[in-house]
Amino acid sequence: MIKARSGRARLIAGVAAALTVLCAGFLPPQGAVAASYAPISGAGSTWSYNAIHAWQTNVQQYGIQVNYNQVGSTTGRAQFGQGTVDWGASEIPYGVRDGNNFDPAPNRGYAYMPDTAGGTTFMYNLSIGTQRVTNLRLSGAVIAGIFTNKITTWNDPKIAADNPGLTLPAIRIVPVVRSDGSGATAQFTQWMIATQGSYWSAYCAAVGRNPCTQTSAYPVQPGSAMVGQPGDLGVSGYVSQAQANGAIGYVEFSYALQTGFPVAKVLNAAGYYTQPTPGHVAVSLLKAQINQDKSDPSKYLTQDLSQVYTDTDPRTYELSSYSYMILPTTSDFGLSANKGYTLGEFGKYLLCQGQQQVDALGYSALPINLVEAGYAQLQKIPGANVPTATTDIVKGCNNPTFSTDGTNTLANNDPQPPACDKQGSSQCTSATGGAPGSGGASGNSSGQSASNGGNTISNGPSGSSSSSSRSGSSTSASASAGRSGTSGPGGSSSASAAGGSQSASSSASGAAGSSASASGGASCDPTTGICSPGATANGAATNGTTAAGGVVNGVPVAAPVGLGDGAQVALMALAAALLVGLGLAPALISQGNARRRNRRPPGPFYDPRDRR
Numbered sequence: 001m002i003k004a005r006s007g008r009a010r011l012i013a014g015v016a017a018a019l020t021v022l023c024a025g026f027l028p029p030q031g032a033v034a035a036s037y038a039p040i041s042g043a044g045s046t047w048s049y050n051a052i053h054a055w056q057t058n059v060q061q062y063g064i065q066v067n068y069n070q071v072g073s074t075t076g077r078a079q080f081g082q083g084t085v086d087w088g089a090s091e092i093p094y095g096v097r098d099g100n101n102f103d104p105a106p107n108r109g110y111a112y113m114p115d116t117a118g119g120t121t122f123m124y125n126l127s128i129g130t131q132r133v134t135n136l137r138l139s140g141a142v143i144a145g146i147f148t149n150k151i152t153t154w155n156d157p158k159i160a161a162d163n164p165g166l167t168l169p170a171i172r173i174v175p176v177v178r179s180d181g182s183g184a185t186a187q188f189t190q191w192m193i194a195t196q197g198s199y200w201s202a203y204c205a206a207v208g209r210n211p212c213t214q215t216s217a218y219p220v221q222p223g224s225a226m227v228g229q230p231g232d233l234g235v236s237g238y239v240s241q242a243q244a245n246g247a248i249g250y251v252e253f254s255y256a257l258q259t260g261f262p263v264a265k266v267l268n269a270a271g272y273y274t275q276p277t278p279g280h281v282a283v284s285l286l287k288a289q290i291n292q293d294k295s296d297p298s299k300y301l302t303q304d305l306s307q308v309y310t311d312t313d314p315r316t317y318e319l320s321s322y323s324y325m326i327l328p329t330t331s332d333f334g335l336s337a338n339k340g341y342t343l344g345e346f347g348k349y350l351l352c353q354g355q356q357q358v359d360a361l362g363y364s365a366l367p368i369n370l371v372e373a374g375y376a377q378l379q380k381i382p383g384a385n386v387p388t389a390t391t392d393i394v395k396g397c398n399n400p401t402f403s404t405d406g407t408n409t410l411a412n413n414d415p416q417p418p419a420c421d422k423q424g425s426s427q428c429t430s431a432t433g434g435a436p437g438s439g440g441a442s443g444n445s446s447g448q449s450a451s452n453g454g455n456t457i458s459n460g461p462s463g464s465s466s467s468s469s470r471s472g473s474s475t476s477a478s479a480s481a482g483r484s485g486t487s488g489p490g491g492s493s494s495a496s497a498a499g500g501s502q503s504a505s506s507s508a509s510g511a512a513g514s515s516a517s518a519s520g521g522a523s524c525d526p527t528t529g530i531c532s533p534g535a536t537a538n539g540a541a542t543n544g545t546t547a548a549g550g551v552v553n554g555v556p557v558a559a560p561v562g563l564g565d566g567a568q569v570a571l572m573a574l575a576a577a578l579l580v581g582l583g584l585a586p587a588l589i590s591q592g593n594a595r596r597r598n599r600r601p602p603g604p605f606y607d608p609r610d611r612r
Helices: 002-026 030-036 049-062 073-082 140-146 157-162 183-195 197-207 231-239 253-259 278-285 337-351 368-378 390-396 409-413 566-599
Strands: 040-044 066-069 087-090 110-125 174-178 227-229 247-252 265-267 320-328 445-447 474-476 491-498 501-508
Touching: 030 337, 040 073, 040 337, 049 066, 049 110, 049 253, 049 337, 073 087, 073 183, 073 320, 110 183, 110 231, 110 253, 110 278, 110 337, 110 368, 140 157, 140 183, 140 197, 140 265, 174 183, 174 231, 183 197, 183 247, 227 231, 231 247, 231 253, 247 253, 278 320, 278 409, 320 337, 320 368, 337 368, 368 390
Parallel strands: 040 066, 040 087, 174 227, 174 247
Antiparallel strands: 087 320, 110 247, 110 320, 445 474, 491 501
16 A cells, blocks of 8 residues: 555656656746836937837737837936936937037946937928829939028929929919927938038028037028928828918928828939938948947947948938937846846847838848847847847847848849939939828839929829820839848738739737728828828828828737647646646555455455455
8 A cells, every 4th residue: 555655656756857847848938027127208300200109009919018108309318318218319429519509428238239220301381283293303402492491482493403304383382391399300400411411501591500510400590481390200190281282391201191191202423313211221321331439438329321321222212210219228227136137138129129110110131230239239238138149149039121031132233213213304203201192101113204394293092093195004112132021910912013002911929900091092082182081191091000101009918938848738738747647646556456455365264245
């Protein structure tokens, strides 16, 4: 009896030990990780807000809570320096002189990390009669003239020279600028100083600005038609009003996509008019000079865009740039180890999986050099758990711009602009930005050139144009390379064109994403911009589905991240079988012992009554 009990004990102990080992092998340590997360807060850039908002929404499914307030880059830097937020977001670093104002570095440790790349665009609202213009082209000199009040009507000869296929109306231009401290304003005025310095110098004199430096607060000239609005949302909201015909403002590309309005193609140094598609931005930022002096944290990873402005690659979009996250490198102002760990996990997500989503939002995914530099900055956060080996970073990073060997696949596969986008007597007729028929963020679209002198307006969901002699239809080319976003909350986007129609879809795989098409649909009137109920100007339904270029947020799911892996499912089945065995083993062993006793021959002291 003692031996039997000992055998049963050993069996039960062995089964329990095996079950423990198996469970430890495939069950994620969710309890330990979840317990180490702590809510983190950030503030700053509106330029990068659409991407940050998508990321903070998607990481909720992992138990990460991120709060972000889009108050503008200037206020965000101030709040980080004061310790009221854990991290900041800005397009401009500390230490930049703005007129007589100087923004000193904060009294806490910090580091810059690239988070979003994209283009500052010129979203406009312009119609000829009842038809909306969607294929406007502008040179740098014309843009500078508009935003310094030197060019004030749309039929100005300088604008006509950029647009041989359009006869624009004699109506007033309403430039819309940022009224708050803005990184977009700083980038725009920096570009003007570098490329159109005489315009900015004259404007500084007109508004009494001395010294005439770049600025994050755009000065509005009294008595002019210029209007100031807070945030990218304020600028895009003003321009997109039905009564704002003639308005043009500078915003991050994603805001034009969201509102369903076109952006001007900008003339580059190669003589081509381009818009900031993800591929064009990626190509442009290959020329960005990144400060690699690690001994000076105030400058390390800051950007010098002077070579982007002069790049002779035909695909270049001159106003391409990237935004920074400002990370804490010390435990001041209540930065606990749990907060540092959470911020590190959020940073890893946005550098890799999060970049799968940004193309559809109107940004461009960060290339490998900025991702690796970003990981190096994340390692400086107290409490962060970040890999240090480059090979580990590349293998574990689901970023769409590079392959496992580090090749920048997005830039390599970006198509060249069509011939009709070259400066000259022809003009492409395809729509741009978020306008119906544009193809949204994939917008490497081209149309047949309009005939000279005709009143040609690129319109309609098919991208076709009306002309005195012929019409054009739009076609698109999209580049897809690198790793596909097929896991987790990262999204993927695609665009195609057939017969002049455009369609696009975005999905968040690993979660229940939503998509809608915008091919030739009648939900929005292309001439008035008025949409039927349940839709917006870019074809996005109001129930949360989106058309090309709309915001795509992954839907949080409750299932474990690894659910569905074949090996894990097999191990789970084996563990279940062991659990069943553990429950049945004692009863089976007892029955076996009883049968053995019944078969045992009678002993010398056998009494038949023992079997009763």
